[in-house]
Amino acid sequence: MATPTITLVTAVPNPATFGQSVTLTATVIPLGAGTPTGTVTFTITGGPILTGTLSGGTTSVVASGLSAGVHPVVATYSGDNNFLSSTGSTVIAVVHASTTTSVVSTPDPSTLGAPVTFTATVTPVAPGAGAPTGTMTFVIGGSGGGLFTQPVTAGVATLTLSTLGIGTHPVVAIYSGDASFLPSSGTDTHTVIPAS
Structure with missing residues (x-):
């Protein structure tokens, strides 16, 4: 048996x-x-x-x-x-996996009236892994800035502006999170100089 x-x-x-x-x-x-x-x-x-x-x-x-x-x-x-x-x-x-968000601007400094591209990158914190999606809210301070929401694709969101005034512009990128990843944010500073 x-x-x-x-x-x-x-x-x-x-x-x-x-x-x-x-x-x-x-x-x-x-x-x-x-x-x-x-x-x-x-x-x-x-x-x-x-x-x-x-x-x-x-x-x-x-x-x-x-x-x-x-x-x-x-x-x-x-x-x-x-x-x-x-x-x-x-x-x-x-x-949900934790994330970190970093944001950079190119070129920096830029000249008045020239386009500037802000790139925010969302990175999972180990042991989390994968490609975050969702939305990124860019908060651009100073003249010509504002609040802009862009999609996150494969962990990256971009925003291009040519409206920024002369001076220093604080930048905050706020990641919304999604079904798999937690929100996070990152900061940067962008400078606009007079056109030569």
Whole structure:
């Protein structure tokens, strides 16, 4: 008669940061003598279905690309000639990744009436990874400045102006955040000089 089993499953790290891979480990415990063999199938809600082969009663797989949020996991042991199948479960929590935002202007200084391009770059903070989207709000101080909202594509937003007056212009770039990344902001100073 086949021996019953209990399947335990763990996720590390948990919680994980968006962009970070998660290692799922299943341990199949026999309610009797011997070591279970066979496979364990990990079904991740909102994620992939992964299969690992038992070695010494355990197996591990790596899940990547999980969205921010909560992902229930069910690990199903297949059973073998000597051991009955069983299931275990856990929950993976994936949190939004922190970001940093930097902003630069080109050329700097610029001459009166010439176009200036402001480039803001959003960078995930490790262990987070990926390409932030959303919007960037540029707050340009001084004459000819203002408040401008631009899209963020692959972590970068740009704004070009030719309206800035002579003098120093404080610049703040405010990233909105998105479904995977937290907001952040960066600052810079731009100077406009008279045309020669």
